[in-house]
Amino acid sequence: MKKRTVVNLKSEELPRSWYNIKADLPFKMDPPLNPATNEVINPEDMMAIFPKSIVEQEMSEERFIPIPEPVLDEYAVFRPSPLIRATFLEEYLNTPARIYYKYEGNSPTGSHKTNTAIAQAYYNKTDGITELTTETGAGQWGSALSYAGRKFGLTVRVFMVRNSFQSKPMRQHMMRMFDGTVEPSPGENTESGRNFLKDRKNFSGSLGMAISEAIEIVLNSKTKKYSLGSVLDHVLLHQTVIGLEVEKQLEMLGEKPSSIIGCHGGGSNFGGTILPFVKRTFNGDDIEFIACEPESCPSLSKGEYRYDSGDSAGFTPLLKMYTLGREFVPPAIHAGGLRYHGAAPLISRLVKEGIVTPIAFPQEETFRAGLLFATTEGIIPAPESCHAIAGAVRKAIEARETGEEKVIVFTLSGNGALDLSSFTSTLEAHRDVLNFDKLRESSIVEQ
Ligand SMILES: *Cc1c(COP(=O)(O)O)cnc(C)c1O
Numbered sequence: 001m002k003k004r005t006v007v008n009l010k011s012e013e014l015p016r017s018w019y020n021i022k023a024d025l026p027f028k029m030d031p032p033l034n035p036a037t038n039e040v041i042n043p044e045d046m047m048a049i050f051p052k053s054i055v056e057q058e059m060s061e062e063r064f065i066p067i068p069e070p071v072l073d074e075y076a077v078f079r080p081s082p083l084i085r086a087t088f089l090e091e092y093l094n095t096p097a098r099i100y101y102k103y104e105g106n107s108p109t110g111s112h113k114t115n116t117a118i119a120q121a122y123y124n125k126t127d128g129i130t131e132l133t134t135e136t137g138a139g140q141w142g143s144a145l146s147y148a149g150r151k152f153g154l155t156v157r158v159f160m161v162r163n164s165f166q167s168k169p170m171r172q173h174m175m176r177m178f179d180g181t182v183e184p185s186p187g188e189n190t191e192s193g194r195n196f197l198k199d200r201k202n203f204s205g206s207l208g209m210a211i212s213e214a215i216e217i218v219l220n221s222k223t224k225k226y227s228l229g230s231v232l233d234h235v236l237l238h239q240t241v242i243g244l245e246v247e248k249q250l251e252m253l254g255e256k257p258s259s260i261i262g263c264h265g266g267g268s269n270f271g272g273t274i275l276p277f278v279k280r281t282f283n284g285d286d287i288e289f290i291a292c293e294p295e296s297c298p299s300l301s302k303g304e305y306r307y308d309s310g311d312s313a314g315f316t317p318l319l320k321m322y323t324l325g326r327e328f329v330p331p332a333i334h335a336g337g338l339r340y341h342g343a344a345p346l347i348s349r350l351v352k353e354g355i356v357t358p359i360a361f362p363q364e365e366t367f368r369a370g371l372l373f374a375t376t377e378g379i380i381p382a383p384e385s386c387h388a389i390a391g392a393v394r395k396a397i398e399a400r401e402t403g404e405e406k407v408i409v410f411t412l413s414g415n416g417a418l419d420l421s422s423f424t425s426t427l428e429a430h431r432d433v434l435n436f437d438k439l440r441e442s443s444i445v446e447q
Helices: 052-059 069-075 087-093 114-126 140-152 162-167 169-177 191-198 207-218 233-253 268-282 345-352 363-377 383-402 417-429 436-441
Strands: 017-019 064-066 083-085 098-103 131-136 155-161 181-185 224-226 259-263 288-294 304-309 318-323 356-361 407-412
Touching (some): 052 233, 083 233, 098 233, 131 140, 155 169, 162 181, 233 268, 233 407, 259 268, 268 288, 268 407, 356 383, 363 417
Parallel strands (some): 131 224, 155 181, 259 407, 288 356
């Protein structure tokens, strides 16, 4: 077993607090604005959508926020998650780089989303809420929240982007297994949905539209609230459990990361991974952070940095972020979780400051990287996670060309067993994927 390094933390080593980067930022974040007035939003306005304790957490500047005991108990079902050295992938790529991946696909619903779903369900429950509404792209968030709602006794209603609703029926089964209800978005059950439907070009839907539908239902309700699976500060906060574990795991190995990589949809798995390390760069550590997004929805690489709405109808607070515009309807790519017009304000600002580098990948390159990963490392990655793998592969090839002993760390945000059909065309087109020369010839090494 010389080849394999798997770092498993003990249950007692599960982090007891989330890390809030806002306590350590050398700059002040631009505050969210009220969409009706364009003034800085006050907490009461946010409470039209979110419960009080989530709003407080969203605005908190405390460095460490204790993870409540019932949330820790639920985390213990699947956390701490392993950090695995990708020795077979390294060997295949013939790279001097050491590649590690943090695997979040062992959670009950198969992705990192459970980390925040459990926390959000818990806080809503303790605030007296009985029903949660939400959007879901590929279905991972809807499944995670349905599971968490089931655990804490909340009803969950999910608006699923129509394109994925049709192409990913297994995710619907999973949501229903956990008592969630799921409907396609845009749909006939909300005014926003009916408006979007009038315009047939919106028929495949988008995360932005599904968010509008989910929010419309809860506006000013006392017992129903909305829950967002990414983008906002409190979601990234909950996800820092990933990065805090990675910190301990790398320390146990005596490794210092040179690149930390993640796929980026709204920024939660990426943010959760990098934020504890971003703090270190303020103290002089030299680490590059790479956010991998789809070429067809390149919010961070091609978006504008400005205030925009988080949803298509304009219900959410205005957020200062990189955005393709709230009207943007991304093409129906397989990585449904990355089809979002905006980006987390925290990640956007880190891009603006030059601390995070975004790279946009063509879909084919990500599936080739995912196929390579599955055949070498033995885990079928989610289509979203394939973007992070593609980023790591590019870096590893770069290290091979410069001969540098880099330490590349990436987060494998989810398992792709339920998305296997999205690999079909890649399988057909790239039977030769295991031929390294072919791989090198192809666009995988080009920027
Ligand atoms: C939702 C999802 C993403 C994208 O969301 P982020 O908030 O950017 O992390 C990435 N990977 C998987 C597996 C997902 O389910």
